[in-house]
Amino acid sequence: MSIATGFVGLGAMGRGMCRNLYRGGLLRSVWNRTAERAREFAAEFPVDVAGDPAALASACDVVVTCVSADEDVLEIVAALQPGLQPGTLVVDCSTVSADTARTAATLLARHGVQFLDAPVSGGIEGARNGTLAIMVGGPEQAFEQARPVLAAMGSTVTWFGPCGAGQAAKAVNQIMCAGIIQAVAEAMAFAKAEGLPLDALIETLGKGAGSSWYFVHRAPNMVRGEYPPGFRVRLHEKDLRICQHMAARHGVKLPVVETTLRQYGQLVEQGHGDEDISTIFRLKDALFAVQDASGKDTRRS
Amino acid sequence: MSIATGFVGLGAMGRGMCRNLYRGGLLRSVWNRTAERAREFAAEFPVDVAGDPAALASACDVVVTCVSADEDVLEIVAALQPGLQPGTLVVDCSTVSADTARTAATLLARHGVQFLDAPVSGGIEGARNGTLAIMVGGPEQAFEQARPVLAAMGSTVTWFGPCGAGQAAKAVNQIMCAGIIQAVAEAMAFAKAEGLPLDALIETLGKGAGSSWYFVHRAPNMVRGEYPPGFRVRLHEKDLRICQHMAARHGVKLPVVETTLRQYGQLVEQGHGDEDISTIFRLKDALFAVQDASGKDTRRS
Numbered sequence: 179m180s181i182a183t184g185f186v187g188l189g190a191m192g193r194g195m196c197r198n199l200y201r202g203g204l205l206r207s208v209w210n211r212t213a214e215r216a217r218e219f220a221a222e223f224p225v226d227v228a229g230d231p232a233a234l235a236s237a238c239d240v241v242v243t244c245v246s247a248d249e250d251v252l253e254i255v256a257a258l259q260p261g262l263q264p265g266t267l268v269v270d271c272s273t274v275s276a277d278t279a280r281t282a283a284t285l286l287a288r289h290g291v292q293f294l295d296a297p298v299s300g301g302i303e304g305a306r307n308g309t310l311a312i313m314v315g316g317p318e319q320a321f322e323q324a325r326p327v328l329a330a331m332g333s334t335v336t337w338f339g340p341c342g343a344g345q346a347a348k349a350v351n352q353i354m355c356a357g358i359i360q361a362v363a364e365a366m367a368f369a370k371a372e373g374l375p376l377d378a379l380i381e382t383l384g385k386g387a388g389s390s391w392y393f394v395h396r397a398p399n400m401v402r403g404e405y406p407p408g409f410r411v412r413l414h415e416k417d418l419r420i421c422q423h424m425a426a427r428h429g430v431k432l433p434v435v436e437t438t439l440r441q442y443g444q445l446v447e448q449g450h451g452d453e454d455i456s457t458i459f460r461l462k463d464a465l466f467a468v469q470d471a472s473g474k475d476t477r478r479s
Numbered sequence: 480m481s482i483a484t485g486f487v488g489l490g491a492m493g494r495g496m497c498r499n500l501y502r503g504g505l506l507r508s509v510w511n512r513t514a515e516r517a518r519e520f521a522a523e524f525p526v527d528v529a530g531d532p533a534a535l536a537s538a539c540d541v542v543v544t545c546v547s548a549d550e551d552v553l554e555i556v557a558a559l560q561p562g563l564q565p566g567t568l569v570v571d572c573s574t575v576s577a578d579t580a581r582t583a584a585t586l587l588a589r590h591g592v593q594f595l596d597a598p599v600s601g602g603i604e605g606a607r608n609g610t611l612a613i614m615v616g617g618p619e620q621a622f623e624q625a626r627p628v629l630a631a632m633g634s635t636v637t638w639f640g641p642c643g644a645g646q647a648a649k650a651v652n653q654i655m656c657a658g659i660i661q662a663v664a665e666a667m668a669f670a671k672a673e674g675l676p677l678d679a680l681i682e683t684l685g686k687g688a689g690s691s692w693y694f695v696h697r698a699p700n701m702v703r704g705e706y707p708p709g710f711r712v713r714l715h716e717k718d719l720r721i722c723q724h725m726a727a728r729h730g731v732k733l734p735v736v737e738t739t740l741r742q743y744g745q746l747v748e749q750g751h752g753d754e755d756i757s758t759i760f761r762l763k764d765a766l767f768a769v770q771d772a773s774g775k776d777t778r779r780s
Contacts, residue, residue: 276673299687299688299689300687300688301688311683311684311686311687313683334683334686336679336682336683338675338676338679338680339674339675339676343673343674343675346670346673346674346675347670347675347680347683347684349669349673350666350667350669350670350673350675350680350684351666351684351687351689352689353662353665353666353669354662354663354666354684354689354690354691354694355688355689356662357658357659357661357662357663357665357666358658358659358662358689358691360658360662360734360735361654361655361657361658361659361661361662361735362655362658364654364658364733364734364735364736365651365652365654365655365658366651368650368651368654368722368725368726368731368733369647369648369651371729371731372577372644372647372650372651372725373640373644374639374640374644374647374648374651375639375640378637378639379639379648379651381637382612382614382635382637382648383612383648383651383652383655385612385635386600386601386612386652386692387600387601387602387656387692387693387696387710388600388652388653388655388656388659388692389655389691389692390655390659390690390691390692390693391687391688391689391690391691392688392691393655395688409688421669424669424673425669428672428767430669430672430766430767432665432669433661433665433738434661434662434665435665437734465731466729466731
């Protein structure tokens with residue numbers, strides 16, 4: 179017996195995830211704020227386009243949402259409500275704060291509807307290939323109920339605890355990405371200033387204990403000076419604001435997060451907000467360029 | 480025709496490297512400041528123990544040195560000199576500054592002796608197993624001449640350019656290690672404060688784009704609160720001072736390096752200098768502990 183699944187939010191990620199739900203025989207209905215996109219999707223994959231979120235909700239056992247920001251999640255949850263029946267399950271794959279997840283869960287609980295926060299990582303490629311990592315928070319029994327739906331979209335599906343735990347796990351990942359891109363960019367700027375052969379360096383150090391996914395996959399961007407997304411600065415900036423907010427609830431400022439947000443602000447101002455986050459190399463490289471141009475030759479003297 | 484190789488510096492790294500030179504049929508003679516260690520080694524592997532560095536130098540085609548600090552390298556080079564003949568090659572596997580490498584090279588060049596800086600990474604295990612990454616700077620023809628010796632000790636042997644380039648490449652690696660351990664420790668402290676199941680987190684995020692060698696291999700230390708070396712704080716601190724010195728030649732302070740050195744200073748003061756660098760988690764964790772204890776419960780409220 180397949181689970182009738184509705185999908186809200188056909189952005190770059192959503193479309194890929196939706197395709198995999200369709201292929202898994204789970205997709206009943208879609209809705210998107212810009213209706214054109216939903217019609218385009220339905221033209222390719224014969225699926226019902228709902229007139230509004232409530233209509234979608236009333237036809238489905240599970241509703242998956244994948245939108246951009248905290249306010250979008252709460253807005254969609256409100257719009258779903260008139261159509262939701264007790265026992266329906268809402269699974270939100272957006273990256274938002276754990277607070278927003280808990281607010282959504284509380285609103286829905288009044289109607290006998292359970293909520294899972296289930297942010298994903300793995301990018302557009304992971305969404306398309308069904309190889310996302312999905313980090314889930316919420317009632318464990320609801321997680322088990324949603325598992326076939328989650329398994330159609332991701333290859334690593336993990337329950338982390340009560341509502342908000344999925345968002346917390348995703349935040350941990352985004353903090354690491356920030357610190358690592360700082361490390362890689364700073365190290366590569368130093369390497370360039372030292373006149374090292376950068377491709378050979380990536381090849382050698384990529385095998386060692388100082389290596390990381392970002393070093394192997396994104397340091398080559400820094401060598402070429404090209405930063406195709408990838409993971410856009412603006413999106414990581416949004417995610418790091420969530421981390422900042424979550425850390426603030428503990429009364430803590432995370433240095434890696436604060437530093438990276440400051441630098442992303444500069445990059446956005448300079449017009450690099452839609453480049454891959456490896457563009458942060460521009461700032462580190464400029465540090466050396468200014469200094470090395472300011473007089474003495476500091477290389478191999 | 481095998482290359483008669485002498486080895487100076489039978490520390491934890493040196494002993495492993497020396498064993499692999501012996502097995503490769505290359506080891507002619509050893510010398511160590513604390514003579515007892517050289518005798519111990521010779522008791523296990525029948526090899527000549529030189530009376531002093533000059534005697535070792537006069538019996539060998541290639542002299543490999545592996546000592547602790549910049550001043551040790553220059554001292555050993557001076558002590559080798561009376562025995563060195565034109566055409567002999569000195570290969571220094573210590574991690575020191577590129578400046579020290581260039582000074583040593585200049586001193587030796589006066590005697591017709593070539594010098595390679597060839598710092599290693601891969602730790603004691605890599606030294607024992609012959610799987611070190613060796614990063615080499617110096618005349619390319621000298622590198623080719625030393626290749627059989629290097630290949631006996633490491634599995635990745637790369638020439639990076641003129642004298643100092645090996646040390647520069649190693650410095651790049653140490654900068655990355657600093658930034659990554661910061662990222663991993665900060666993310667794990669946040670994860671703990673959020674009450675996430677940490678083993679499941681390492682398992683899931685370890686497969687994703689936020690992953691790194693340090694996350695997979697050292698985040699478990701942070702979960703257990705045990706920090707066996709590994710890579711000792713004191714040693715990384717020494718290496719980061721070299722990075723600091725090299726960056727200062729460009730007029731640049733590297734934020735990741737400065738921050739990490741400050742924190743290592745605290746850790747050494749607290750008596751954790753001989754623990755693995757993942758012990759930096761103590762400082763990040765304390766940040767949350769202080770705040771979360773100071774009143775309101777900030778978890779899942």
